[in-house]
Amino acid sequence: MTGPRTVRGRLPLVVALAALVTVFTATVPLLRDFFDLRVYYGTVHTWVRHGGRIYDYRVPGTPYGFTYPPFAALALLPLAPMTRTCAIAASLAVNLAALAVVLRILAGPGWRRHGWYRWSLALCGLALFEPLRDTVSFGQVNLLLLALVLGDCRLLATGRDRWAGAGIGLAAAVKLTPALFIGLLLLARRGRAAAVAAGVAVAATGLAAWADPGASRFYWTRALWDTGRVGRLDYVSNQSLQGVLARLGEPDRALWAALALLVLCGWAVRARRAVAAGDWTAAFALTGAAACLVSPVTWVHHLVWLLPCFAVLVRAGRRWLAGTLYAVMCTSVVWLWVDGAPGWDGFLGSNAYTWITLGLLLGLPAGQPPVPRPPLARSASATAPAASPVRPTTVAARDHSALSSGAGAVAAATGAEVEEEDREPARSPSSDPTGSTCPAAAKPQSSSARASSYTASPPPS
Numbered sequence: 001m002t003g004p005r006t007v008r009g010r011l012p013l014v015v016a017l018a019a020l021v022t023v024f025t026a027t028v029p030l031l032r033d034f035f036d037l038r039v040y041y042g043t044v045h046t047w048v049r050h051g052g053r054i055y056d057y058r059v060p061g062t063p064y065g066f067t068y069p070p071f072a073a074l075a076l077l078p079l080a081p082m083t084r085t086c087a088i089a090a091s092l093a094v095n096l097a098a099l100a101v102v103l104r105i106l107a108g109p110g111w112r113r114h115g116w117y118r119w120s121l122a123l124c125g126l127a128l129f130e131p132l133r134d135t136v137s138f139g140q141v142n143l144l145l146l147a148l149v150l151g152d153c154r155l156l157a158t159g160r161d162r163w164a165g166a167g168i169g170l171a172a173a174v175k176l177t178p179a180l181f182i183g184l185l186l187l188a189r190r191g192r193a194a195a196v197a198a199g200v201a202v203a204a205t206g207l208a209a210w211a212d213p214g215a216s217r218f219y220w221t222r223a224l225w226d227t228g229r230v231g232r233l234d235y236v237s238n239q240s241l242q243g244v245l246a247r248l249g250e251p252d253r254a255l256w257a258a259l260a261l262l263v264l265c266g267w268a269v270r271a272r273r274a275v276a277a278g279d280w281t282a283a284f285a286l287t288g289a290a291a292c293l294v295s296p297v298t299w300v301h302h303l304v305w306l307l308p309c310f311a312v313l314v315r316a317g318r319r320w321l322a323g324t325l326y327a328v329m330c331t332s333v334v335w336l337w338v339d340g341a342p343g344w345d346g347f348l349g350s351n352a353y354t355w356i357t358l359g360l361l362l363g364l365p366a367g368q369p370p371v372p373r374p375p376l377a378r379s380a381s382a383t384a385p386a387a388s389p390v391r392p393t394t395v396a397a398r399d400h401s402a403l404s405s406g407a408g409a410v411a412a413a414t415g416a417e418v419e420e421e422d423r424e425p426a427r428s429p430s431s432d433p434t435g436s437t438c439p440a441a442a443k444p445q446s447s448s449a450r451a452s453s454y455t456a457s458p459p460p461s
Contacts, residue, residue: 037139070208134301169200277367
């Protein structure tokens with residue numbers, strides 16, 4: 001990709017692009033007014049400061065309240081002494097820190113060689129990713145959970161796996177979807193890590209039961225099984241298999257269970273192959289995609305779990321495919337059918353993110369070596385002797401850590417030039433509607449008159 005090659009030329013371009021992205025994200029997507037954070041904040045304050053019950057709280061003017069396991073409320077206790085403004089600032093800080101961790105892990109050990117220019121372009125691109133911008137706008141916890149899970153991925157890939165599984169366990173105690181990663185550890189025959197993950201999840205759940213026995217009893221016996229507390233399954237934001245069936249008017253749970261089982265079988269085969277090849281990043285990426293598909297409710301902002309999939313595509317040299325799929329998920333295209341999805345165009349378009357997730361699960365390159373970067377030109381005095389014809393120079397067939405995946409896979413997707421001082425020779429080396437661009441229907445959940453991440457339909461006026 002041609003472009004400015006000097007700091008003087010690059011800096012104005014980055015500033016202009018950042019300004020355009022800022023204006024776009026502040027005006028075009030329909031903002032969420034930190035609605036989910038308001039749920040967390042109100043729940044904790046009601047519980048701790050007013051003696052109320054966790055699952056009785058409702059955001060004023062709406063029927064929507066807390067839907068996570070009780071340990072999530074315990075983990076959100078730091079919100080109790082904060083004002084709402086401080087809580088919003090804390091949410092932004094935590095999400096930005098979690099995003100930095102996610103990008104650092106996905107980029108691998110060679111992340112520095114991509115330089116400030118490429119990373120700046122990558123961050124501008126990430127700001128447009130609908131699941132990511134909605135996670136921030138809702139004040140959601142998806143990025144933090146993804147960072148916890150990918151931390152275990154890094155530990156496993158680098159062989160420092162004494163405490164591997166702890167992040168997965170904590171994430172599973174906050175939300176149930178990450179529990180599928182415990183299944184990945186079992187598939188990979190990492191019994192110790194699976195035991196750590198299960199142990200941490202059980203311990204966290206037990207701690208919550210000790211702190212509030214009534215809330216735990218209510219959640220595990222009633223709230224967990226009541227999908228109506230979360231929202232209408234047929235709402236367009238639900239980009240799971242269950243959401244597809246619900247929009248087709250097919251409420252049969254047996255059919256959904258059969259499709260979910262089929263998806264899990266395909267995931268198990270592909271994830272096990274990835275682990276056998278030492279490709280932990282691809283294994284975790286496949287697991288995130290499968291979890292989004294089989295969960296009864298996968299709101300659009302939950303799809304931040306797909307970020308590792310895009311990193312794997314870039315690592316495998318499929319940048320055009322990664323860029324195309326990523327661009328579709330920046331468009332809010334599913335919201336064109338927010339009021340209904342009749343006909344074949346509605347069936348295909350309203351479920352676009354589900355098809356992307358399914359395609360990634362079935363076609364993601366797994367267990368493949370990263371595509372080597374082309375060698376850089378050198379002076380004659382610095383050029384190494386040519387490899388002999390009998391034993392030519394080769395690229396390592398396997399990336400042991402699976403995290404040096406094209407060194408800066410997310411940043412590399414921009415196709416920008418690497419800074420001159422960072423260049424090196426070639427070597428072997430991721431709730432409810434989100435920020436939509438469609439006109440907003442009147443909803444009471446936020447000051448922007450948009451639905452929350454827990455519902456599909458407004459309460460009766």
